[in-house]
Amino acid sequence: MEGKNYINGEWSTAGDGVIEVMNPATGEKFGTVPNGGETEASAAVDAAAEAFKSWSKTTVYERASLLMKWHDLLLENKQEVAEIMTKEMGKPLAEAVGEIEYSASFISWFAEEAKRSNGRLIPASKEGKRIQVLKQPVGVVVSITPWNFPAAMMARKMAPALAAGCTFVAKPAKLTPLTAVRMYELAEEAGFPKGVINLVTGSASKIGRVFTSHPAVRKLTFTGSTEIGKELMKQSADSMLNLSLELGGHAPIIVCEDANMDLAVEGVMASKFRNAGQTCVCGNRIYVQRSIVEEFSQRLQEATAKLKVGNGMDEGVQIGPLVDQDGYEKSARHVQDAVDKGAKVLVGGDGRAENGAFFYNPTVLINATQDMLVMNEETFGPVAPIMAFDTDEEAVRLANDTRFGLAAYFFTDSLTRGTYIAENLEYGIVGWNDGAPSSAQAPFGGMKESGIGREGGQEGLDAFLETKYISIKL
Known part of the structure; x- marks a missing residue:
């Protein structure tokens, strides 16, 4: 498949x-895209x-109409787009289809939400004055999206920007650019005017420098590692660029002794092993109350062993x-470090890397402990370490013992206990008896070093709107 840049309707x-796009399941070349840079x-x-x-x-109605045309085309072609994603990224086809449907949900949500981007009138403190508050589009938006969710992250940024009245320039990850190319082809078919949407593939450093220095850019939205997010933040300082940064995570999962065991195992499986553990919100460390740690570990082992x-x-x-x-290599290194420090492998613990394919x-x-790499670094792989805890306070302390604060999960049937844990976890997203809490209608983002915005x-649309206050003396 040959991908191209899309600039000003061409x-x-x-x-x-060119950049070669490889199929990680076979090690074979799947396609190419241009190696664009500063000029493009x-x-x-x-x-x-x-x-x-x-x-x-x-009008918001014109923008919403175009977004819904794009939405419909994406769903009509979801199988084709999903196959592209699977061949360039590796995730199972059923998951890829689910991601396209998830992507479309953001497009439809923001097509409707745009109609509710209301300003307001505020009572004035003096006679003969009127105070108005307007919501207006930020301006030109640039985005840098990651490889692990090449469709969803594009839609989650592009749809609200367009709905707000901004124009958009996307730079997809070099590992998975072809999903974005196909999405842009469908957006062009939907009828977006020339120049409103633009796509540039190529050098992250060269394109990123333009994004953070071009005087016409008003907002940068980025999903990726905390380290790259910090670098983009530094580069954006001189122009005080409006930023949305969705960065790294290190999600804890807490399983309390009164949890529904079936629900807890199901939730951990959904959180930990989706996309082979290559998600910023996947559970990375599992804390299980000591009285049930043996039973839970056995049941998780049995469920994991069935995965194909x-x-x-x-x-x-x-x-x-x-x-x-x-x-x-990172997954293998985390497992070996854990074993060297006393952990025991119940299932897995190995893989195969051959001919450019990595399983x-x-x-x-x-028997995981806090000094292991897997308990301190985001693995981004299908590795589930289990550590025992005794009290709720200990579990919360261990869960919060990180510079990250994107997502966290816990399982309990106690309202009192659950309320305590939910309110004391330092995370932007918390799943209570829910291993998959993300949805288009809910705000997604982190605390601490897991991002900004x-x-x-509703918050997703507000991110692309400026608030203007007008004071009128009559």
Whole structure:
């Protein structure tokens, strides 16, 4: 598959050669995209700035209509787009189809939410004055999206920006750019005017420097590692660029002794092993109350052993490959470090890396301790370490003992206990008896070093709107 840049309504192969996109399940080349840089990024921003003059003046109903056309086309072609995603990223096809449906939910949500971006009138403190508050689009928005959810992260940023009246420039991850290319082809078919949406593939450093320095850019939205987020923040300081940063996580899961065991195992499986553990909100460390740790570990082991590993295009596969060698080696390193420090492997603990394909078997570890790498670093792989705790206070303390604060999960049937845990966890997203809490209508984002701002929900639209206060003396 040959992907192209989309700039000012035109498809182009301009760039410094091409980037090869590999299938992580086979090690074979799946396609190419242009290796774009400063020239292509600048042209895309210039096009978006010109288009903003007219796009920002359209009504919310016009914008919502185009978004819904895109939404419908995406769902009509969900199988095709999902297959592209599976072949460039590796996730099982059923998960990829689910991601396309999840992506479409953001488009429809923000198409409707745009109609509720209301301003307001405020009673004045003096006679003869009127106070108005208006909501207006921020301006040109640039985005950098990750490889692990190439459709959902694009939709979650692009839909609210367009709904708010902003124009948009996207830079997808070099590992998974072809999903974005196909989504843009469908958006073009939906009828977005020239320059309103633009796509540039290529060098992250070169394109990123344009994004953070071009005078026409008003907002940068980024999903990725905390380290890269900090670098983008530094680069954006001189222009005081409006930022939304959804960064790394290190999610804890707490399982209390009064939890519904079936629900807890199901929730941990959903959180930990979705996308082979390659999600920023997946459970990375599991704290189980000591009185049930043996039973829970056995049941998690049994459920994990049933997972089918293989090429995501094959029937029944639930765990695909890790996206690259770095991810594979990190999972292996975390497991080996844990074993060296006293952990025991109940299932998994090995994998295969051959011919450019990297499969790591779903792994459950017991007897984990706080000094292990797996309890202190985000693994981004299918490794589930279990550590025992005694009191709720201890569990919360251990869960909060990290610089990250994106997502956390806990399982209990006690309202009193659950309220205490939920209110004391230092995380932007908390799943109570729920291993998959994300949805288009809810705000998504983290505390501490897990980011700035929220995506989804009403907050997701507000992120692309400026608040203007007008005082009128009559």
